[in-house]
Amino acid sequence: MTTAAAPVIAGLDGLLLSMADDEFVIGFSDSEWTGIAPMLEEDVAMSSLSQDELGHASALYALLAEVSGTDADALAFDREPADYRHARLLDQGRGDWAMTIARRYLYETSDAVRLEALAGGSWRPLAELTGKLQREERYHTMHIDAWFQRLARADGEPRERLLAALESLGPDAGTVFTPLPEEPALIAAGVLARPMAALERDWRSRMAASFANLDLPALPATADPARGRSDHGDAFTWLHGEFTMVRRSDAGATW
């Protein structure tokens, strides 16, 4: 961990919070498959992938704690649901298997584009962490590509469920790219290579190619794009209750 004082880069805390909350929420949500996944190997795989996401969240919260002079656990667990800044794409629970796969596909492909724009950035701790995340995400990409294609190419129920999931997720699909507060400052400082709007365009053209290849309908535009990381709704309030339950049962407890 860096020992130099963290620089004051406007917008850095907002960037780190959005990334940490994304990884934390999807990690926790998908970990709900543990014990009930469709087959044994997937139970292990999905649990392992979820643990990876929680590990990524932990590393990001730790960087944010450094930058903002707070505590990583407090950041992760002690906020009200309205104060979380994850993408609206991740608000719902895990749903059925097709919903989990569809959502992971949309999220992982978005995250890959985001990480590319952060790689080699000017603030070394984040640039180094980005490099490590990209290496681990290769493994996530292998898994989600295999499953997304399996469901899309299978006739009957698997494909139908995938289509239903994509229709439900469509209006929120692009919310990972919600413009960040003080984004121009992040770009000027060399932390973020390009604006979120440009990253979203790239992502959408990649999705267009991949979806056309699998004969899937094109993704719609994001609904209410300015609130892509707020107004999380009841489903997230429930999820928040789940993942803060232990912490709230004995505030201040240590292991």
Next chain:
Amino acid sequence: MKGDGHGGSGPELEAWEVFRQEKEGDPMRHGGSVMAPDADLATHYAREMYGRRQESVRLWIVRRADIVDLEDPDLLQPPLDRSFKKPGGYVMREKLAAAREAAGQEKPKARAR
């Protein structure tokens, strides 16, 4: 990612045997098996089951149906006495020691593991 099974190769699960290497230079040892519909997911699951805690440096994942299996006792344990095939009276260790002594050489140290 190598493998012929790139999604959609059917709903059936097949058994894949997994061989793992603990560290560089070790032989591949059978670890167990996973069920998967194709090579890509078989590889993913093999990594989960036999490599997620960094316990292996290499994995071989083989479709069980592709393994040529031999257990015919007529071939492997034929009934007639063939002990002449084992050179039991020719102890290598003794012969080597004698050859070294004749040549005035030291026995080399054991290779580090």
